[in-house]
Amino acid sequence: MKNNFPRLIIAATQSGSGKTTITAGLLAALKNRGLDIQAYKVGPDYIDTGWHELALGKPSHNLDSWLVGKDKLQKIFVETSRGADISIIEGVMGLYDGGRGGISSTAEISKILNAPVILVIDAKSMGNSAAAVALGFREFDKSVKLAGVILNRIGSDSHKKMIVDALNDLGIKCFGAIKRNDEFHLPERHLGLVPTAENNSVDVLKKICAAVEEQIDIDALIQYARRNAQCVMNFQTPNSYFLTPNLKIAVAKDAAFNFYYGASLNELKNLGAEIVYFSPLDDEHLPENISGLIIGGGFPEMFAARLEQNKNLREEIFHAAQEGLPIFAECGGFMYLMRELVDFSGKSFEMCGVIDGVAAMTKKLQTVGYVEAEILRDCVIGRAGDKIRAHEFHFSTAETSDEKIFKCRRMRTGAEYFAGAVKKNLVASYLHIHFAGCPSAARNFIDACKNFQRQ
Secondary structure (H helix, E strand, C coil), rough: CCCCCCCEEEEEEECCCCCHHHHHHHHHHHHHHCCEEEEEEEEECCHHHHHHHHCCCCEEEECCCCCCCHHHHHHHHHHCCCCEEEEEEECCCCCCCCCHCCCHHHHHHHHHCCCCEEEEEEECCCCHHHHHHHHHHHHHCCCCEEEEEEEEEEEEEHHHHHHHHHHHHHCCCCHHHEEECCCCCCCCCEEEEEEHHHHCCCHHHHHHHHHHHHCHHHHHHHHHHHHHCCCCCCCCCCCCCCCCEEEEEEECCCCCCECCCHHHHHHHHHHHHHHHEEEECCCCCCCCCCCCCEEEEHHHHEEEHHHHHHHHHHHHHHHHHCCCCCCCEHHHHHHHCCEEECCCCCCCEEECCCCCEEEEEECCEEEEEEEEEEHHHHHHEEECCEEEEEEECCCCEECCCCCCEEEECCCCCCCCEEEEEECCCCCECCCCCCCCCCHHHHHHHHHHHHHHHCC
16 A cells, blocks of 8 residues: 655755745745644755754755665655655755765655656756756756755746746746745855754754745745645555663763754664663763763864863763773764864864874865765674674764774775774764664664663
């Protein structure tokens, strides 16, 4: 029996076309109509989902075919969208852009979910050429169902009419046109958009929502999604189950550390973990009676002074690591566990000192892309020889004398390198993994936590 999930993908011709802006405004506008909406983001991005959560007041989920695989991606979508009136999926980069071979591109996700695509076109300084662009995207891969377009940064009503007339001649529907407005600009920095917690996002979102309600045919989008609601996957999957919690895992979460996939943490919950959050910025102590610690990615470089000032917590983390508490850290968490962090200005800050090394920010992007990582020795997330899929994206370098834990291979270039750090029950690196795509890593971490709990 086919599933019935109204859904649309908001894609774009390229990065910077305005798909995050329009997606956030559309989510808010749909919620204003009293609809139950579920949001998603294609690819590994953590920040765009924050805008979705701001609009809806509930978590958005990532859909990444490299990190979790096709079957698990479908399972995540079905489980999290069941019961929603409509699901809105924001794409990544341009419609056909992704990893090597198009892996985890918006186009690939649209095929996996059989989801229709609305293409955002930045029409600034373009007339009929915008229609030519839409035609090219439609014809490039006809197995991708292009439902129509939304024009962005239109200069005037006559500008809109010119392009819409050209689109009509090609049989391509225009669902709306957003007029140029500098107030809609979402602030950016070295890893992309600035997280919603660090800017005037609520005011910006209200303005975007008002424009979307006025300038996009929301009724037509809803009707289209409902008409195509049943052309999805041909399988049913049960709801996520959670074992009765029998151990606590502390997860760092605040403005400095907030890069987590909800479905990834759910894997740990499924295995009997209770997730308890704490703030390295504000809390002087770790949560009590924990059997494991996870410190995800984020922006420790932007809060280095405050992290340094919270000396009591840093010392607690250091001693917990010495006592063998299972610790898993990614990217920003890896940097925080270092002895020292150097910010963009060259100023040095003392960090936890668990890892004997220095993380230093640079002006140049160091790495971005998917990697396959081989575990070099038995550790809290796996055994020597195990391979995991991951994503890496950072502007910093890390120098450490501690033993490396991963042998990595970049999927786009094939380049190989050693990465991360391992000692006692600690594993830390720049790699972001998804436990839903690496269930053995989740099980191994839970086992390590149980062993520590028994001790």
